[in-house]
Amino acid sequence: MARRRTPWATVWIILATAAVAPSQHHKPEDRHHWWNLGQNELVAALNVRDNWNVAKNVVFFLGDGLGITANTAARIFKGQKLGRNGEEGYLAWERFPNAALLKTYNVDKQVPDSAATATAFLCGVKGNFYTLGVDQSVTKGNCSASKNPAFRVTSILHWAQEAGKDTGIVTNTRITHATPAAAYAHTAHRDWECDSALGEEGAGCKDIADQLVTDLPGKNIKVILGGGRQALGASRGASLNSTCFRKDGRNLTREWLNDKLSRGHSARYVTTLGEMEKVRAHDTDYLLGLFDDSHMPYEVDRLVGSSGSPSLRDMTIKALRLLKKSEKGFFLLVEGGRIDHALHDNIPHRAMEEIVAMDAAVAAALREVDLEETLLVVSADHSHVMTINGYPDRGNDILGITGELSKVDGLPYTTLMFTNGPGYNYTVDRYQVRRHDPRLVNTKHIDYRSQAAVPTPAMEETHGGEDVALWAIGPMAHLFHRTHEQNYVAHAMAYSACIGPSQNRCGRPSHATFTKRPSPTRKLPVHSPRTAALSTAAGSGTAVQLPGALPKFPTLSPVLQQLLNDNEQKIVTSLGLESVKSFSATEDVRQLLGRNVLLPHGG
Ligand SMILES: *[C@@H]1O[C@H](CO)[C@@H](O)[C@H](O)[C@H]1NC(C)=O
Ligand SMILES: *[C@@H]1O[C@H](CO)[C@@H](O)[C@H](O)[C@H]1NC(C)=O
């Protein structure tokens, strides 16, 4: 497919050309700038109020492979696209009031894969490498074990449906790929996306596409947008040999449509941006959009226009407009799934563009939802082995060369490099191993492969094992507050919405649901006109006073203030703290409550 450069990419080339060394293209900030920034950030932090509402909706954004290094690089890349130095900017989610770190290991692997990590953050239980929606009893490829109902785990998408909420999945990978599949499938092998992939090992197991269309909760998902027609038997082009195809001759998109229509629902199946745009929220119950036979194209390759395919942002907006109709709220999973692919191929430029596309999708979602009643979480499943290295000057092109020569081989190197992958580039010259000189190529080219120390085949750079970050805003976002296990994410999101494991022990009165908070009444020192904007950007809440009384616990939400005022012991009990066994958890709650509340013994 011919690549379409976005207008931005063209602008970027001009900017990049203009920004050739000396690299620093903006005056350095002075001490007043930093001082005011520090003070403003402090005011914003003091204005953050925990939101104890019950989340009507939960939107979970997952950047596949969006490690902390990639996140930092993309922040710089985004700023440099706008002609700035870049380091000083923020991605949409970096303004959220709460952030945490997640430990990503699988039950059997120090460095994880996307299937078992998705099982962790969607189903609340860690599993083994390559497995989806099953517990530790099932190892990779053990078909018979995966059929045992006792070994299966359900996802937050399922819990949301059980609570009467609508659900949706948006991804730019195949809809049967690891991350989305963990929301609806149970399988011992993530590659069993279609029947022909089952092979001998998987004989007798149900493939992932079949589970999506014929099992619960897949068949009740209201909005499904992504790629992967071939695994559903609805390919429109020549067979893609590297992608799953159906031997059984079934067309699962037709089966999907027939199922909805026979149940009396209105349903649409679409394959282009134009068709998707024509779908009207008010008269469509179910929407299936499959925009490619395999993964959807990278954002920079995407054909725009009505016969082309939607961006992650387009799909996110469409999904939210359909799901927002639901009176009981919704759960939506959005995956920026191709960040991972670009990094597996050691191509940072493509990964940066994918993250910026996800940034646009999150920014759009923030405009579509009400954060008083919607929990919005952004995270990653795992990292990659990319690093930001050398001592490049401030504002140096993040896709460029650091400006230094190695004292050992006398050659410069790029800021973004990998410890392994196909970008390995050495030649043996007589008895000397020579690294290639990155000055001889355009390191800003969209297909430039950064150098890697250890060679692997194309697309096989490995994941990285360090923690990933999570950012949250909306009801109970403050539950994300330290280094957590990755499987905690499902539990905290379920608590926020009072669904699944938290449906009967939510600890919040029903009047906490969907309460609107009044505008600020308490003013903090203001150091610049930008404070107000910063406060809004950095925090979900605002300072609030209860009518007629000074708040006893000013750092808490009105709902919790009220509860604590009534009876401190009662809230401790109603939060279920008496059953908390570990001291550290109790200690956390003590801090959460912002004061030394009495806790039951043995807690
Ligand atoms: C498959 O899992 C079952 C149950 O955990 C176990 O008994 C069996 O040995 C496993 N089979 C293989 C080939 O690992
Ligand atoms: C795909 O496989 C078929 C038969 O197995 C072969 O004829 C065809 O050339 C292959 N296509 C590609 C693009 O490799």
Ligand SMILES: *[C@@H]1O[C@H](CO)[C@@H](O)[C@H](O)[C@H]1NC(C)=O
């Ligand atoms: C599969 O079914 C869908 C929905 O009816 C239809 O649009 C599509 O053309 C079919 N594809 C094939 C390959 O049969």
Ligand SMILES: *[C@@H]1O[C@H](CO)[C@@H](O)[C@H](O)[C@H]1NC(C)=O
């Ligand atoms: C290795 O680097 C040289 C430039 O020094 C470049 O021409 C070549 O394409 C690179 N090879 C790979 C596999 O990246």
Ligand SMILES: [Zn+2]
């Ligand atoms: Zn991966």
